[in-house]
Amino acid sequence: MAASLGSARLYSNYSPLSSNFQQRSLISATGRLKGSHLESNYGTKKRWRRDLVVAASVESGGAERFYLNFTGFPFPLGPFLNRRTIRTEAVKGCIWLFEQEQALGFSSVSTNIRMTVIKLKSGGLWVHAPIAPTKECIQLLKELDAPVEYIILPTFAYEHKIFVGPFSRKFPRAQVWVAPRQWSWPINLPLQFFGIFGAKPLIDEDDSTPWSDEIEQKVLSSPEVGIGPYVEVAFYHKKSRTLLVTDAVIFVPRQPPECISKESLLESAKNGLAVKLLSKGKEVPDDPVVDNTLNRQKGWERMVLQILFLGPSNLLEPTASFAQMSQKLIVSPIVKTLVFSKVPEKVRDWIDRIASDWKFRRIIPAHFAAPVNASRSDFLTAFSFLDELLGERPAARPSLSILFSSLMGRAASYFPPDDMKTLSSLDEFLVSVGAVKKTVSGRKR
Numbered sequence: 001m002a003a004s005l006g007s008a009r010l011y012s013n014y015s016p017l018s019s020n021f022q023q024r025s026l027i028s029a030t031g032r033l034k035g036s037h038l039e040s041n042y043g044t045k046k047r048w049r050r051d052l053v054v055a056a057s058v059e060s061g062g063a064e065r066f067y068l069n070f071t072g073f074p075f076p077l078g079p080f081l082n083r084r085t086i087r088t089e090a091v092k093g094c095i096w097l098f099e100q101e102q103a104l105g106f107s108s109v110s111t112n113i114r115m116t117v118i119k120l121k122s123g124g125l126w127v128h129a130p131i132a133p134t135k136e137c138i139q140l141l142k143e144l145d146a147p148v149e150y151i152i153l154p155t156f157a158y159e160h161k162i163f164v165g166p167f168s169r170k171f172p173r174a175q176v177w178v179a180p181r182q183w184s185w186p187i188n189l190p191l192q193f194f195g196i197f198g199a200k201p202l203i204d205e206d207d208s209t210p211w212s213d214e215i216e217q218k219v220l221s222s223p224e225v226g227i228g229p230y231v232e233v234a235f236y237h238k239k240s241r242t243l244l245v246t247d248a249v250i251f252v253p254r255q256p257p258e259c260i261s262k263e264s265l266l267e268s269a270k271n272g273l274a275v276k277l278l279s280k281g282k283e284v285p286d287d288p289v290v291d292n293t294l295n296r297q298k299g300w301e302r303m304v305l306q307i308l309f310l311g312p313s314n315l316l317e318p319t320a321s322f323a324q325m326s327q328k329l330i331v332s333p334i335v336k337t338l339v340f341s342k343v344p345e346k347v348r349d350w351i352d353r354i355a356s357d358w359k360f361r362r363i364i365p366a367h368f369a370a371p372v373n374a375s376r377s378d379f380l381t382a383f384s385f386l387d388e389l390l391g392e393r394p395a396a397r398p399s400l401s402i403l404f405s406s407l408m409g410r411a412a413s414y415f416p417p418d419d420m421k422t423l424s425s426l427d428e429f430l431v432s433v434g435a436v437k438k439t440v441s442g443r444k445r
Helices: 007-011 135-142 164-170 262-269 273-277 293-309 319-325 333-340 344-357 376-382 385-390 400-407 417-432
Strands: 033-042 048-057 086-091 095-104 110-119 125-128 148-153 175-178 215-224 229-237 242-244 362-364
Touching (some): 110 293, 229 344, 262 293, 293 333, 293 417, 333 385, 344 385
Parallel strands (some): 148 175
Antiparallel strands (some): 033 048, 086 095, 095 110, 215 229, 229 242
16 A cells, blocks of 8 residues: 555565455445546646546445455455445546545554556456445446456555455456466465456566557566565556556545545544554543544544554654655655565666656556656656665666656655654564565665
8 A cells, every 4th residue: 555554565465364245235225426526636846736527326325335345364454344436537538546445454544445447449448456346336337338348456465456356256258467476475375266267467568468559567576575576567558648556656645535434534533542652752632533624634644654654753743744745756665665675676677667668647556646647757756765775876867857856856755764763673673583685686775
């Protein structure tokens, strides 16, 4: 996630405790779709403005959003019973984003999980990283008035994998394509266990896929960094010049995504045990939390810091650290520390090929803000930490602007040292017990 909901989510792949399914309600719930406009500002060095058309079932009953989901040992992923879906039009008549809340188990930590839908020249839909197929979600998808032709699983990560089977059963004529080297832990289960049948593998730079004239792909398939490899497939939609990734980069928005409920935000704003432990020794008041903009924002900032750092230095006063991590394109600290720093050569090859071959002007990750108006230089800047890990700067870059961004990368990718302490200590512990390798490719740190 991320964006991430914790090292387990990004670094391994948990098998389910029980199957997830969508229950058909015996009571017919009607809903009326209401359109509105969401104005958002995304960017890394300056602000861009974009109007996104938003649709959601704002008057529907609980049956429209019901989805029983209690899976993922030992961290089940919520919400367990109710998932609201928000649809936005990212590129007019071409790309749509579908978002739901994703919570880490029984905690108050949530982020958004995103499915991206592209309309192909054939008139069919290409679905990237499916989300829970609630009645509301399927209805919003059917309103695009086009058949689902392809369903894509772009990663090994459990939080995206669990919805592919149930989603594909809603569209039995669609082809399912999955990232290579799928695995799960603690038992390496086959895809069929997750309800995924007849899937075809996504191959690096494969020009024989049915969508290759419109969408290209590049696979990051690393050596094992611990109990398994990190696998992610990046895609490039040529017509709109859009790069699609899963967890490679994120852009944390100042305000919480619309799909995250106010109840989750207010719960995170409470001064519970986590806040008391991460308060830098300051007195923590037990005042009740009232529903207002200030407390919702505090809840969001606390969520973000826990997602990015696991144990940030100060949850009582999160604003300063949050400001350093938001409103710029970055690699999540968890992904950087526990995954990408282990396989720097593989990652460098992947991101350099992406930047060299694809002239994208926007990025759509699977978590946090999207679309992010960002160039190839912004993308490479987020990965500038690779230069330090490899002890050298690549001999060639696609442009002078990218070289400049690489030189300035440290400032853009700055992580507060105090907030990194818990994550760094966890990394050192995992290395010391042999659960994680210090480095798999490149020079040892």
